[in-house]
Amino acid sequence: MLQYRKMSTMPRLAKNYRLVFDVVRKQGHGRHLATADVFRLVKRRRVGIGFTTVYRALAKLRDLGLISEIHLPGADSAYYEPAGDAHAHFRCDLCGSVKDIAYVPSKRVVAQLAQSNAIEVNDVILSLHGRCVSCRERESA
Amino acid sequence: MLQYRKMSTMPRLAKNYRLVFDVVRKQGHGRHLATADVFRLVKRRRVGIGFTTVYRALAKLRDLGLISEIHLPGADSAYYEPAGDAHAHFRCDLCGSVKDIAYVPSKRVVAQLAQSNAIEVNDVILSLHGRCVSCRERESA
DNA sequence: CTAGAAACTGAAAACCGTTTTCAGTTTTAG
């Protein structure tokens, strides 16, 4: 996947694209924003912006490899995070919060599965589902 | 997850529910039907049936644990398969076909991830994405 | 600078899978 490790090699982005990128990037790795969260945060900095523009910015940033778009079973919208190394995601069934999980199935295992199933695997997506710390605490109270 | 291994213990289903169940079950394990596929096949056996009824039947069968509802990144609708043992799925990016993959991350690894992230994991969902055999053949021609 | 091309914008409408509402009809339990 295309990625820009240095700012200097990154294509110049239109102002709004830059703004959307900053909002997603500011969360830092490990934080995740649903599309609605991105809207909300972007609107704080540029009140009049239309949701069409935000959608288009997210799509472009995703195509440029600057951010990752995540689709999780049970979630009704996409989530976004700064592009980075592959990892799994955890989503809380109760509050919907999403958290990075530092794990990927080994390349060897995936290659083996690809071979035995005669498929070409370009992407492996792993998600965990259950209850997050705060929801567990709240429930036990 | 609730499951009925013997027909005798399975709740009696209304005719339409039975029909939807048969359509999904007939595919056998390893085959997958998008919602639209289920409609199409069900309509062949009962022309007048409404899509509302099919949706409701799929939801009920899913709640009864008789079928599994699958949501895959990149797919625009749900897929259904007869309930069975946990496994991963492969989805072809080109034709959208879905195939079972006999693999689940080890319980030990998942337990370890749950502990180190302070989460309670109730479900693990793994999907592979790429090109299936027939699409690869077609492309190389 | 200027003219034209290319990129970008926001409102509104379209889209599409799915869920809900409504007004019944059918099935089940007693």
Added chain:
DNA sequence: CTAAAACTGAAAACGGTTTTCAGTTTCTAG
């Protein structure tokens, strides 16, 4: 049989996302 519960299909609603439209802004030659 009768009342409650379950089921039905058409139509409308829903919600996230994409497309269309009619411009406006930005970039690139010249």
